[in-house]
Structures are given as structure tokens and as C-alpha cells.
Amino acid sequence: MTYKKSDQDQTSASTKVKTTTDLESKLKxxxxxxPLSSIGxxxxxxxxxxxxxxxxxxxxxxxxxxxxDAREKVTGEAVFGPDVEFPNMLYAAVYHSPYAHxxxxxxxxxxxxxxxxxxxxxxxxxxxxxxxAFIADQSTLAxxxxxxxxxxxxxxxxxxxxxxKEAVQKVKVEYxxxxxxxxxxxxxxPGAPLVHDNWSGYAHAADFTGRDGxxxxxxxxxxxxxxxxxxxxxxxxxxxxxRTAGVNHSTIELHVATAKFDIAKNRLTIxxxxxxxxxxxxxxxxxxxxxQSEVRIVCTYIGGGFGGKYEIKIEPIVAALAMHCQGRAVxxxxxxxxxxxxxxxxxxxxxxxxxxxxxxxxMVAQKIENYFDxxxxxxxxxxxxxxxxxAAISPYKIPNVWIDGYxxxxxxxxxxxxxxxxxxxxxxxxxxxxxLLADKLGMDPYVFRMKNIYHTGDVSATGEILPxxxxxxxFKAAAxxxxxxxxxxxxxxxxDGKWRAKGMAGGIKLTGTPSSxxxxxxxxDDATVQVSQxxxxxxQGAFTVIPQFVAERLGIPYENVSVVPVDTMYTPxxxxxxxxxxxxxxxxxxxxxxxxxxDQLCDLCAIGWEADRESIRFDKGVIFGPMGKxxxxxxxxxxxxxxxxxxxxxxxxxxxxxxWDKPDPDTHASKKPTVQWFWAAxxxxxxxxxxxxxxxxxxxxAAQDVGRAINTMNCVQQVEGAVVMGMSHxxxxxxxDDEQGHLLNGNMVDFKVATxxxxxxxxxxxxxxxxxSDNLYGARGIGEPPVVPPAAxxxxxxxxxxxxxxxxxxxxxxxxxxxxxKGPYRKEAE
Amino acid sequence: xxxxxxxxxxxxxxYVRAIPVNMTLVEFLRDELHLHGTKEGCDExxxxxxxxxxxxxxxxxxxxxAAEADGHDILTIEGMADDDRLxxxxxxxxxxxxxxxxxxxxxxxxxxxxxxxxxxxxxxxxIRTGIEGNICRCTGYNRIVEAIHIAAEKINAAG
Numbered sequence: 001m002t003y004k005k006s007d008q009d010q011t012s013a014s015t016k017v018k019t020t021t022d023l024e025s026k027l028k029x030x031x032x033x034x035p036l037s038s039i040g041x042x043x044x045x046x047x048x049x050x051x052x053x054x055x056x057x058x059x060x061x062x063x064x065x066x067x068x069d070a071r072e073k074v075t076g077e078a079v080f081g082p083d084v085e086f087p088n089m090l091y092a093a094v095y096h097s098p099y100a101h102x103x104x105x106x107x108x109x110x111x112x113x114x115x116x117x118x119x120x121x122x123x124x125x126x127x128x129x130x131x132x133a134f135i136a137d138q139s140t141l142a143x144x145x146x147x148x149x150x151x152x153x154x155x156x157x158x159x160x161x162x163x164x165k166e167a168v169q170k171v172k173v174e175y176x177x178x179x180x181x182x183x184x185x186x187x188x189x190p191g192a193p194l195v196h197d198n199w200s201g202y203a204h205a206a207d208f209t210g211r212d213g214x215x216x217x218x219x220x221x222x223x224x225x226x227x228x229x230x231x232x233x234x235x236x237x238x239x240x241x242x243r244t245a246g247v248n249h250s251t252i253e254l255h256v257a258t259a260k261f262d263i264a265k266n267r268l269t270i271x272x273x274x275x276x277x278x279x280x281x282x283x284x285x286x287x288x289x290x291x292q293s294e295v296r297i298v299c300t301y302i303g304g305g306f307g308g309k310y311e312i313k314i315e316p317i318v319a320a321l322a323m324h325c326q327g328r329a330v331x332x333x334x335x336x337x338x339x340x341x342x343x344x345x346x347x348x349x350x351x352x353x354x355x356x357x358x359x360x361x362x363m364v365a366q367k368i369e370n371y372f373d374x375x376x377x378x379x380x381x382x383x384x385x386x387x388x389x390x391a392a393i394s395p396y397k398i399p400n401v402w403i404d405g406y407x408x409x410x411x412x413x414x415x416x417x418x419x420x421x422x423x424x425x426x427x428x429x430x431x432x433x434x435x436l437l438a439d440k441l442g443m444d445p446y447v448f449r450m451k452n453i454y455h456t457g458d459v460s461a462t463g464e465i466l467p468x469x470x471x472x473x474x475f476k477a478a479a480x481x482x483x484x485x486x487x488x489x490x491x492x493x494x495x496d497g498k499w500r501a502k503g504m505a506g507g508i509k510l511t512g513t514p515s516s517x518x519x520x521x522x523x524x525d526d527a528t529v530q531v532s533q534x535x536x537x538x539x540q541g542a543f544t545v546i547p548q549f550v551a552e553r554l555g556i557p558y559e560n561v562s563v564v565p566v567d568t569m570y571t572p573x574x575x576x577x578x579x580x581x582x583x584x585x586x587x588x589x590x591x592x593x594x595x596x597x598x599d600q601l602c603d604l605c606a607i608g609w610e611a612d613r614e615s616i617r618f619d620k621g622v623i624f625g626p627m628g629k630x631x632x633x634x635x636x637x638x639x640x641x642x643x644x645x646x647x648x649x650x651x652x653x654x655x656x657x658x659x660w661d662k663p664d665p666d667t668h669a670s671k672k673p674t675v676q677w678f679w680a681a682x683x684x685x686x687x688x689x690x691x692x693x694x695x696x697x698x699x700x701x702a703a704q705d706v707g708r709a710i711n712t713m714n715c716v717q718q719v720e721g722a723v724v725m726g727m728s729h730x731x732x733x734x735x736x737d738d739e740q741g742h743l744l745n746g747n748m749v750d751f752k753v754a755t756x757x758x759x760x761x762x763x764x765x766x767x768x769x770x771x772x773s774d775n776l777y778g779a780r781g782i783g784e785p786p787v788v789p790p791a792a793x794x795x796x797x798x799x800x801x802x803x804x805x806x807x808x809x810x811x812x813x814x815x816x817x818x819x820x821x822k823g824p825y826r827k828e829a830e
Numbered sequence: 831x832x833x834x835x836x837x838x839x840x841x842x843x844x845y846v847r848a849i850p851v852n853m854t855l856v857e858f859l860r861d862e863l864h865l866h867g868t869k870e871g872c873d874e875x876x877x878x879x880x881x882x883x884x885x886x887x888x889x890x891x892x893x894x895x896a897a898e899a900d901g902h903d904i905l906t907i908e909g910m911a912d913d914d915r916l917x918x919x920x921x922x923x924x925x926x927x928x929x930x931x932x933x934x935x936x937x938x939x940x941x942x943x944x945x946x947x948x949x950x951x952x953x954x955x956x957i958r959t960g961i962e963g964n965i966c967r968c969t970g971y972n973r974i975v976e977a978i979h980i981a982a983e984k985i986n987a988a989g
Contacts, residue, residue, distance in 0.1 A: 073932030076867020303933030539931030
């Protein structure tokens with residue numbers, strides 16, 4: 001894309017950005033590298049140089065309290081999935097399919113069974129039943145057919161891990177290889193090999209939209225206005241096809257589970273680092289013919305989840321083995337190669353998109369067809385299609401929107417939830433389009449975005465009146481932090497011949513709705529509190545922020561509150577730890593549980609003080625009664641009020657069933673598709689070496705609407721980590737397979753994730769305060785939203801620097817070089 | 831499998847054990863001594879989760895045979911704190927917010943110790959090189975680098 005000088009002058013950034021709000025003047029101080037302490041403002045909190053302060057006016061909420069889980073993690077005491085061990089335990093190993101698509105003709109297991117120490121060998125014939133959150137298409141071990149390279153085919157339990165692995169080497173299976181399909185767009189074409197013959201033959205959810213005789217297992221349409229009319233009438237139309245590669249979560253803790261079957265009690269216990277203990281309990285019970293009360297999930301710490309430990313994965317395999325092993329515990333830990341093959345991934349996408357605007361810079365229409373590769377089984381693909389489809393309306397107000405989301409089965413690794421849940425992919429596409437439209441208009445891409453962003457009270461493309469939209473502040477903060485107003489966002493060449501430019505992107509995402517959470521707190525007579533809940537700690541700080549909610553509401557010190565380990569036999573129901581939902585949802589339930597305790601404490605005071613219950617009131621940790629009587633809750637142990645009194649149990653639940661407006665299945669029109677939208681904007685400056693294609697990120701700015709931070713440190717951690725993960729997806733990560741669907745790079749050398757050497761750039765973080773009315777302290781989810789914009793922001797900067805658009809990620813050097821060679825500045829590179 | 835006898839010192843304590851000759855050091859630490867603080871993430875020297883100090887040098891314990899530890903000194907995460915008192919590196923990880931899921935943390939702390947033993951006042955580049963073999967998927971690394979700087983200050987201040 002080339003620029004006309006007149007166009008640039010006409011829409012210079014500096015004239016549009018420089019207004020005089022407090023926010024901007026405060027952010028200017030940041031640009032001048034003023035220390036954090038002097039930047040505190042009412043509505044934006046900026047972190048710099050590793051210093052993290054306080055947001056809001058509370059005693060613990062908004063403070064960077066030390067994580068409750070951190071001490072045991074720095075000492076090595078924290079128990080993760082592979083740390084579970086029992087006396088007399090058996091070790092499992094799995095034989096995986098070497099083919100991506102093949103019929104199983106026969107098994108020869110004699111040599112495997114003959115290995116000394118082997119106790120049990122199972123195939124798909126021994127483990128009936130199928131599971132799946134939306135379509136029950138997956139068996140524990142392959143039956144008749146394998147559908148991806150790595151599908152578990154034979155499971156073995158042995159006295160030692162070495163014996164189990166040796167037995168796997170001796171498994172012989174005869175196959176008839178079938179033609180494989182490995183691209184979601186090709187898989188949708190007539191005549192493509194079928195991964196599954198017949199979707200409706202499987203048990204499935206009521207709103208199932210799969211099409212028999214095709215690879216389409218879920219279809220999502222969103223309709224708003226008339227896109228075709230919009231394209232006809234618009235001044236500028238840009239149409240492209242974007243691709244994003246498949247990526248693996250690459251959590252450092254591998255997939256692991258341990259199972260034990262208690263024959264006398266008919267009870268299966270699973271120890272797992274799962275993000276969804278209640279979901280896997282339900283699915284396992286259904287699969288194994290047990291009652292939900294007969295399945296117990298004991299959760300360990302999660303050594304990295306990012307969605308990868310959301311679904312039932314290897315739990316059925318260990319469960320099946322345990323049920324065949326006479327009450328002995330069985331542990332299965334995948335190795336790294338197995339994790340790449342048979343763990344789960346974020347599948348690739350093919351996104352066809354057409355976007356239009358008018359000369360005045362107003363968006364007119366956008367049509368998107370997104371083909372999600374869900375891999376060999378549907379898993380959570382339909383849910384990704386739905387949640388991401390709703391958020392694909394983009395952060396921009398567009399009068400005509402058409403979205404078709406296709407979840408397509410291929411013979412590739414199974415997709416599961418992955419941090420961002422489809423939105424980094426959609427965002428990569430529509431944010432590149434925003435830059436292309438801005439360039440065609442000759443308009444500053446920031447100014448163009450600001451003309452189109454949603455504001456509070458706008459009606460969205462689904463018909464919702466949007467509450468509390470923080471986009472404007474996010475964009476202003478990101479632009480200011482990266483120095484966009486200086487105007488050097490445009491391509492420029494350094495003295496040593498490197499090409500530089502800046503790029504930006506907005507972020508939108510929703511949280512799954514409806515869902516529910518429950519919390520039980522036990523208030524002891526020394527004013528300590530134990531919180532029972534089932535939101536999982538996977539590094540995001542759940543076990544820290546939930547105590548902050550409880551401590552704040554009760555007015556007791558944060559140190560007084562702890563979280564009990566999650567165990568479906570004892571801790572209350574939680575939907576899942578996904579979708580950036582725990583802080584908000586469990587937080588709401590925790591506040592209600594604390595309020596239940598307050599009520600009961602007031603009752604006790606009324607009795608103890610022989611006063612009318614009506615005359616008792618609670619305020620900020622103190623209970624006031626008549627005649628000047630008062631009780632400081634944290635000092636209750638110094639009084640006799642709770643003598644002869646059991647600990648007080650407080651109960652709180654929170655559900656979004658009542659506020660949800662179920663979207664229309666044909667248009668997805670809804671006045672309330674989600675309880676909470678997330679808003680972000682990020683910007684960066686990059687440098688491209690036109691001779692090698694190497695990209696260097698020089699500076700990065702991330703602004704996140706956090707509602708109100710419950711723990712500022714946790715929020716900053718989430719944003720920084722998400723930026724690097726998004727950068728890694730954008731620049732490094734790509735699952736490669738050959739035409740037969742064999743995974744070619746299932747290890748951490750060939751599938752490259754960011755190391756400390758790839759991240760030597762400053763990440764400036766702005767937490768935008770924009771309190772959410774549905775939460776007492778205003779909290780908004782934070783885990784996923786900051787991973788939505790990075791690939792779009794970085795690729796916008798890189799494409800601008802190259803002078804040519806790169807339509808797929810990752811931005812490998814060869815693609816960059818190609819863009820340079822085909823671009824208008826190629827002579828400069830010679 | 832053939833067995834051999836080894837005498838090795840782990841966190842200052844001497845162990846004499848008969849072990850299979852093909853047992854790796856990470857298996858020895860985790861399965862034989864039940865020291866679960868050392869994590870295993872790839873079993874092929876790629877992720878750094880199993881980093882321990884072998885006579886003071888950072889090694890991937892998955893790439894070392896337990897038999898090779900015969901006559902050598904091993905330091906694992908369990909040997910970092912002095913009873914209840916955290917090591918300054920551990921304290922610094924808490925202060926800087928360098929811990930999230932925590933799975934890479936033990937290996938990262940030991941790599942940090944190796945960096946600081948070699949460079950008492952490390953540069954960013956020395957730190958980044960020192961921990962380049964330790965993959966962290968949560969933090970984005972900047973806070974870990976910051977933690978190691980803070981730890982250097984703490985250690986130097988304590989003399």
C-alpha cells in the first residue's frame with residue numbers, strides 16, 4: 001500500500017489525538033518516562049518498570065496482594081498433576097495412531113502383554129461409549145477407525161513406567177490408510193474425504209447444527225442489516241482471505257491424570273489438573289455408566305492451562321484402566337511429543353472477509369466467513385464458533401454485518417478451548433482490514449478506528465445496548481503509550497537500513513453466558529475464613545482474588561482468608577474455569593456468601609446484645625448496635641459472641657441464566673448475549689530487516705479495560721503474559737503437517753514458543769478503570785482479552801513496515817521477505 | 831535392567847542407592863527420593879522445567895543419568911530455602927510477581943541462582959541468556975528478569 005503525501009497531511013494523527021482530557025495529560029507523563037507513582041489517576045492505572053500500585057479505594061481489593069499460591073510454588077511444595085503418587089501405583093502408557101486417517105484392520109497385542117510387569121492392555125473394544133461436550137463423537141480409544149495422527153488406540157498399565165512404554169513399542173496394529181483432509185476450507189468442498197460419516201448418528205446437543213454427509217459439525221450465522229446493499233453503496237471495499245496456523249498450548253505441565261476405582265464403594269476418583277472438574281465429572285459419569293456422585297474429581301494445581309485443560313482428555317483412558325486394575329491407582333502422563341499429537345490445539349482458520357467504508361471514514365458493511373479447523377472430533381468447536389461468532393461483530397459499529405462461522409472436522413489434532421476462544425483469529429482478519437481501509441482512505445489508522453469504535457449505550461450488531469464500553473480509553477491509552485501521536489507510525493527507514501512502523505488493534509471478547517458459580521465460606525471464631533469454591537488456580541490468580549472479595553466485604557484482613565483445595569466431593573459447583581469468568585462470577589458468589597455471614601453475625605449480635613435485629617447494622621467490617629455497642633468483625637475472637645457457636649457457614653450463588661437473552665438461531669440477534677464484554681487496545685512498534693525478514697519488536701503498549709482491578713499485580717501479569725503469548729502465536733508458532741496429516745513438528749524445538757530471548761522489549765500496560773455495575777467492586781475478566789489483539793497489532797506494524805500485507809500468521813521470515821520483494825519499496829532492500 | 835550403586839549428595843544430604851542404570855536424574859529425584867519440586871516438562875532437554883544445579887552448574891535433570899550423579903552434589907528447589915526462610919531469589923520472585931502457574935518456577939529459580947553465582951550484578955542480557963533454556967508460558971519473562979535483578983540486590987546487600 002502506498003501513501004499519497006496529501007492524504008497523509010490531511011489526516012495527520014497529531015491533530016486528531018491531541019485533546020486535553022485528564023487521561024491524556026496523565027499518559028503524556030508516561031511518555032516522558034515519569035515514575036509510576038506520579039501517574040495515579042482516577043480512571044487509568046499505568047504500570048511501568050515493574051512497579052505495581054493500587055487501584056480504587058479499598059482495603060484489599062485493588063491492591064497487588066501477594067498471591068496465595070506463590071510461596072508453595074517458589075519452594076516446590078505445590079502439588080501438580082504429575083506429583084500425585086500412591087503406594088502400589090501402576091503406570092500407564094498409550095499407543096497412538098501413526099496415521100491421520102485409517103481403518104483399523106487388526107490388533108496383535110501378544111508381545112505387548114508379554115512384557116514383564118504389564119498388568120492391563122485395552123483397546124477401543126474394551127471401552128465402549130462416546131463423549132463430547134456438544135457432539136458425542138469421540139471414543140476413549142479408537143474404534144474401527146483412526147481420525148488423526150496421535151489418536152489413542154491402545155492403553156497399557158504396568159508396574160513401572162518403563163515396562164508400560166516398552167509394551168507400547170510392541171503393540172502391532174494393522175491399518176488400511178484412507179485419504180486424509182487437513183485444511184478446513186478444503187474439507188468443506190464437495191468430494192472431500194469424510195472424517196465422520198454421519199453427525200446426527202451421535203448423541204448431540206439440542207441446538208446441534210452439523211450437516212450429515214459433510215465435515216461441517218457446527219454452523220453459526222449472524223445477520224444485521226443488509227451487507228450486499230452496504231457493499232454496493234460503500235465508497236471503498238476491501239476483500240481478502242486470511243489464515244491463522246494451528247498452535248499448541250504448550251503448557252509446561254503435560255496432560256496427566258491419575259485414577260483409582262474403589263470397588264466396594266463403586267467410586268471412581270480422578271486426580272487431575274483440570275480446568276473443569278464438574279464438567280469432566282458429568283461426562284465421565286455418563287461415559288462409564290456411573291452416577292455423578294460416584295465420580296470424584298480431585299484437582300491439583302494446573303501447570304498452565306490456557307484452555308488446554310478444559311476438556312475431558314486423558315481422564316477416560318486412566319479411568320478405563322483403573323476400572324480394569326482391581327482398585328490400584330493408575331497414572332498417565334503424556335510426554336511432550338504425545339502432548340503435541342494427542343493433547344489438544346487451537347486449530348487453524350481460513351477467514352474470508354469483505355469490509356467496506358465510506359469516504360468520511362465510517363464503516364458500512366463487513367462480511368466474514370470463518371472456517372475453523374476443529375480437528376478430528378468436534379470437542380468444544382461448536383462453542384468456540386458461537387462465542388467467537390458473537391464477538392466477531394468487532395469493536396466497531398458497522399450497520400451491516402454478516403458472519404458465517406463453520407466448525408469443520410479434518411484429520412488433524414483435536415481443537416479445544418484456547419485462550420481467546422477464536423477471537424485472536426477473527427481479530428487478525430478484521431484488524432488487518434481496518435488498516436487496509438484506512439490506507440485506502442489515506443487516513444491515520446488510529447483516527448479511522450476512533451471514528452468507528454463502540455461507545456457505552458451504542459446498539460451492537462446483535463441489538464444489544466452496550467453497557468460500560470471502555471474502548472475509547474483503551475485506544476487513547478495505547479496510542480499515547482506507544483507515541484502514536486508523534487506521527488511516526490508510518491513506515492520509515494533507519495540509518496542502518498531497517499524498516500520501521502507502528503501498528504495497532506482493538507480487542508473485543510465475551511464471556512460464555514449463561515453460567516453459574518457457588519461459594520461456601522466458613523467463618524471461624526477467630527475471624528479467619530476458609531472459602532470453598534471450584535474456580536481453578538491455573539496461574540491467573542483465582543485463589544488470590546476470591547479471598548480479596550471475601551476479605552473486603554467482611555472487612556477482615558486478606559491474610560485471614562484462604563481457599564480450600566478443589567474437590568467435587570466437597571467444594572460447590574462451578575461451571576468451568578474458562579472464558580475469563582472466574583473473577584467476575586465467583587467474585588459475585590463470594591460477595592454473596594460473605595453477605596450471608598454478615599447477616600448471621602448481625603443475628604448473633606442481636607442475641608448477644610439483647611437488641612432488636614432491626615437495630616443492628618454492618619458497615620465496613622464493623623457491626624453497630626444500639627447504645628453505642630459495636631463489634632469489629634476481625635476482632636470477634638476477643639469477644640464471647642461466638643462462644644459455644646459453630647463456625648458460621650455463608651452461602652452465595654451467582655447465575656447469569658436470568659439476564660441472558662438467548663440469541664435467535666438464524667440471526668443471533670440478542671439484547672443480552674453475554675453478561676460481560678471485554679475491551680482492549682494494543683499498539684506496537686516493529687523493525688523489519690528487509691534483507692533477512694527478521695522482525696524485532698521495539699516497543700509494546702497494551703491497554704485493558706479491567707472494570708476495576710481486584711489485584712493490580714495479577715492484572716498486569718495477565719496482560720504481559722498474554723502479549724507475549726500473542727506475539728509468540730504471531731511470529732513463531734505453527735503446527736506443521738504433511739499432506740497425509742502427519743504432524744511434523746511435535747516437539748519444543750521445531751514448534752517454537754517464545755523464550756526469554758524473544759521478549760526483550762518493553763511492555764507498557766495500562767489498566768483502564770471502568771467499573772462494571774454487575775459486580776460490587778466493578779471487576780471485569782482479564783485472562784483472555786489481552787491475547788486477542790497482539791497478532792493483529794504486530795502484523796499491522798510489520799505489513800506497514802514492509803509496504804505489503806501479509807495475510808497469514810505466523811509471520812515467518814520467508815513471508816516477510818516475500819512481502820518486501822513484492823512491495824513498493826523492494827528497490828530499497830536490494 | 832542392570833542396577834548400579836550410587837552415592838550422591840542432594841541438598842546437602844547423602845543418599846546411597848541401588849538404581850537401574852537407565853534411570854535419569856529427574857526420575858531419581860522424583861520417583862526414588864520423592865522430591866517432587868523438580869518438574870518434568872519434556873524429557874528431552876527442551877523446556878528447562880527439570881533444571882537442577884549439578885556441582886553448581888545448571889543441568890537439565892532429564893538429560894543426565896542418575897548414575898552420573900555418583901559422587902556429585904545436586905541442588906534442587908527443595909534445597910533453596912533455609913528452613914522457613916526463603917532464599918533471596920525466592921523472595922524476589924514473590925516481590926516481582928514472577929510466579930503464575932508456577933510449573934516452570936523451580937527450574938527458573940535454579941537457573942537464576944546459576945546466573946547470580948556467575949554474575950553477581952548481571953545485565954539484562956546475561957539474565958536472558960541464563961534463563962533462555964527455561965520456557966515459561968505464563969509471565970512473558972519480563973517479571974522474571976526483574977526478579978533476578980531484585981535478587982541480585984538482595985544478595986549483594988546481605989554481603
